Amino acid sequence: MPTPLSLPEFIGRRIDSAAGDLFRAEGAYAAIDFTQPPGEAALVPPDSxxxxIFKNPVSLYIGGVAAVILELAEPGVRTGVWEHSSFRTQPVQRLKRTGLAAMITVYGAKSVATRMIEGVVRRHDRVTGQTPDGKPYHxxxxxxxxxxxxxASFGFAEAYSRYVSPLSHSExxxxxxxxxxxxxxxxxxxxPTSQTEMEAIFARMAARLEPSPIVFEFLDIMREAPAFPGLLQTLQPMLIRAAVSMTPEGIRDRLGLGAxxxxxxxxAPLVRQAGALSDRIVIRSSPAGQACRRMGLPEDYLYRS
Incomplete structure (x- = not known):
C-alpha cells in the first residue's frame, strides 16, 4: 500500500477545511460526531x-454518482427518488446527506449508525405511490x-478498483x-454478498431497467451543482463522466448513455492519478480520520495498514 503523503502544515489545514465543507450536512446529520462515543465499534471493524476504501473522496463521489444512475434506471426507485426527495431543488445538500449516511454506516459508532438506519427505514415506510405507467411502488x-x-456497493467498489487501486475477486x-x-x-x-451474487442481481434486473429523461436531468444537475469546494469544482464534470464510463456497458446502452x-x-489517466493521490492524503477532519481517533488509532492508520 502507498505511504501517506507528507504535506506542509498549511496545505494540510486547507485540505482539512475543504473536507469539512465536503462532509458537512444540514438537518439531522449535522450533529454527527464520528469521534463519539470513545472506543465504541462500528458496524464494520477498522481493519476492514x-x-x-470509503476514506477516498474521489472514488466515493464517482461511485455515488454511478449508483444513482443505476438506481434511476429502475422505474420504482426512480419515481420514489424524484418525487419524494430534494434532488432537484437541493442537489448538493441531498448528495451530502446521502454520502454522510454511507459514512455513518461504515465509520459511525454502532449505536449511532443503528439509530440513523432506523430513522431512514421509518421515513421510507411513508414513501409510496405509482410509477408513470401505473405500477405501485414502496x-x-x-x-x-x-x-x-x-x-451502492457496486458503485463504491468498482470506482475504487477502476480509479484508485485494482481489487481482486476475493477483495x-x-x-x-x-x-x-x-x-x-x-x-x-x-x-449481494459476493461478486457472483452481484453479477446475478444485475442479470435479474436487466429487463426492469429502462431509459428515462430523468437520468439525463440528474447528470445535468450534478454538472452544475457545486459539490466540491473552490477550484476542485473544475474536476466535477470529469468525475461525472468517470461515473458514466464505469456503468456496465449493457446498461449504458439501454439508458442511451453514449460515448x-x-x-x-x-x-481516464487523470482521474486515476487524482484517485491514487487522494488515497495518500490524510484528511484528519474526515469521518475516517475522526473514527480512527474514536478507536484510539493513529490518524494515518488507514493509509499505512
Whole structure:
C-alpha cells in the first residue's frame, strides 16, 4: 500500500477545511460526531476493506454518482427518488446527506449508525405511490432495497478498483460481505454478498431497467451543482463522466448513455492519478480520520495498514 503523503502544515489545514465543507450536512446529520462515543465499534471493524476504501473522496463521489444512475434506471426507485426527495431543488445538500449516511454506516459508532438506519427505514415506510405507467411502488419493498444496496456497493467498489487501486475477486467478495450487516438493517435482506451474487442481481434486473429523461436531468444537475469546494469544482464534470464510463456497458446502452457522456481517452489517466493521490492524503477532519481517533488509532492508520 502507498505511504501517506507528507504535506506542509498549511496545505494540510486547507485540505482539512475543504473536507469539512465536503462532509458537512444540514438537518439531522449535522450533529454527527464520528469521534463519539470513545472506543465504541462500528458496524464494520477498522481493519476492514470498507474502512480503507470509503476514506477516498474521489472514488466515493464517482461511485455515488454511478449508483444513482443505476438506481434511476429502475422505474420504482426512480419515481420514489424524484418525487419524494430534494434532488432537484437541493442537489448538493441531498448528495451530502446521502454520502454522510454511507459514512455513518461504515465509520459511525454502532449505536449511532443503528439509530440513523432506523430513522431512514421509518421515513421510507411513508414513501409510496405509482410509477408513470401505473405500477405501485414502496420504498421499503425488499426487492427495491436489494437493488439500491447493490448499486451502492457496486458503485463504491468498482470506482475504487477502476480509479484508485485494482481489487481482486476475493477483495470484491470481502467488501460485499462487509456491507451485509448494514444492508440487513435497512431491510435489504437479499443484497449481494459476493461478486457472483452481484453479477446475478444485475442479470435479474436487466429487463426492469429502462431509459428515462430523468437520468439525463440528474447528470445535468450534478454538472452544475457545486459539490466540491473552490477550484476542485473544475474536476466535477470529469468525475461525472468517470461515473458514466464505469456503468456496465449493457446498461449504458439501454439508458442511451453514449460515448459523449463518458470519459475522453485522455481523461481516464487523470482521474486515476487524482484517485491514487487522494488515497495518500490524510484528511484528519474526515469521518475516517475522526473514527480512527474514536478507536484510539493513529490518524494515518488507514493509509499505512
Amino acid at each position: 476493506l470498507s474502512w480503507r 420504498a421499503n419493498d425488499p426487492h427495491l432495497l436489494d437493488w439500491v444496496q447493490a448499486t 470484491f467478495d470481502r467488501l460485499y460481505t462487509e456491507s451485509a450487516p448494514a444492508a440487513q438493517a435497512y431491510g435489504a435482506v437479499g443484497a 459523449v457522456q463518458g470519459l475522453r481517452a485522455w481523461e
